[in-house]
Amino acid sequence: MPRLPLLTLLGALATGCGAAHTHVNLEDRALTDAPAPQPAPVLARARPAAENPPTSPQDARAFAARYPTPTLCEGAARRLQATSRDDAWLALKVCAESPAFTQLGAVLGNAWAEDLRVRPDAANLIARVVAHRGGSVDGELRLLHSRKVPIFSLASAIAQPDTYRGRYVLLRAQVADQRTDGERPTLWLVEQGLQSVASRREVGMTFRTDTESETSGDLGGRTALTGDGRVGGSIVTRESTGQTAMERTFDNISEETGREALGRLASADPFLETRRDYVILARFDGLRVTSGMTDDDEDEGPRIPVLTIVGYHLPQALAVD
Structure with missing residues (x-):
């Protein structure tokens, strides 16, 4: 989808365990010259170790x-x-x-x-x-919905804005631009989808074999240029073979989904960098009609989702299944 002018849209929005003890019971010895016979020691049954409570x-x-x-x-x-x-x-x-x-x-x-x-x-x-877990939002939302956790996708909110207004949305997005007009900073967010791309890389030992052979001899005959004679020479042939251990790997690549949004912050945040992926939790505020973009044959201009950002986190490089 074509990008909307940033200044127009941003300006519109600005407004251990315890040890067990073993006890041995012994009878008192009689104080006599000849010691009395002693019974066999009786071992008390060891009590199971009790786990210490968790640290505060x-x-x-x-x-x-x-x-x-x-x-x-x-x-x-x-x-x-x-x-x-x-x-x-x-x-x-x-x-x-x-x-x-x-x-x-x-x-x-x-x-x-x-x-x-x-x-x-x-x-x-x-x-x-x-x-x-890598920020694969689409897959994680399916898990959340199977447990009835009320966090939804940006696509669902755009499709049914009245149903999802005021609800949480979770998206992976980059900050394309950040402006502060008035009291509230505004972000231009470009949603990203995560795709896994397969590749191969060398691992372990590499084996290589080089061979070389030479063939020589004479050839006799008559030519119009030289008359009778013999021609001698040799041909050298070289071959090379190799063997390398390879493994298949997968890299996570983020690509634009075509959906964009305007995000509102309570205050400017210098740690939100442009052109970097974030997992963003936001509250969906609805769709806003952009001003100054109306064509003659349309009743209103394009609409863009507006979000109030609740939190953001840098995704790890590798996704967890």
């Missing part, structure tokens, strides 16, 4: 250090629900800060269903995990 998430660094893997971290956060759901949710947010945390299935599980329903920052936590 108030100290985020200590919590993350104690549970260094995403699975252990999410499990420790879930166990905190027995004592405090607020602490448990804070712990899950600490876990999700790590780029290695891609446990979207665990976040969407039954244990966190109530928190996803009532926590105002739940949608942004999901967007962060989607970015950690």
Whole structure:
């Protein structure tokens, strides 16, 4: 679709575990010259080790250090629900800060269903995990919808603006331009789709064989130019063969979908760079008719979606299935 003039549109919008102990019960020895026979020691049954409670998430660094893997971290956060759901949710947010945390299935599980329903920052936590998983938004939205999570695509919002007005949309987009007119900065967003492109690269050992052969001899005969005589010479043949181990790899390539939007920020953000992909969570505000673009045979100009940006995250390079 053709790009709309930026100044016109942006100006219109500006307005550990405890150890188990083994006990040995011994009878007292009699104080006599000849010691009395002693019964065999009786071993008490060892008690199972009791796991220490999870570290408090108030100290985020200590919590993350104690549970260094995403699975252990999410499990420790879930166990905190027995004592405090607020602490448990804070712990899950600490876990999700790590780029290695891609446990979207665990976040969407039954244990966190109530928190996803009532926590105002739940949608942004999901967007962060989607970015950690590579930012394949279309595929992740299918997973979210299978769990009835109310986050939708930009395409759906454009198709039915009245239905999706005020709802969350999730998109992968680049910032084409950023302007500040008045109090609210405005971004020109170009939606990107993620595609996987296959290629091959060399791995392991490379083997090569070079061979060379030479053939020589004489040829006798008569020519009109030289008369009787013999011609001698040789022919050299060279061959080369090689063997290389190859593996198939896949690279994620982002391409424009043809959809664009205007995004509004509460304040200017210097970390939002142009021509760079982001996973963006936003609230859909509807479609705005652009001014100054009306043709004589049309009642109104083109319409473009308007979004209020809630959060954004840099996607990792490789997508997680």
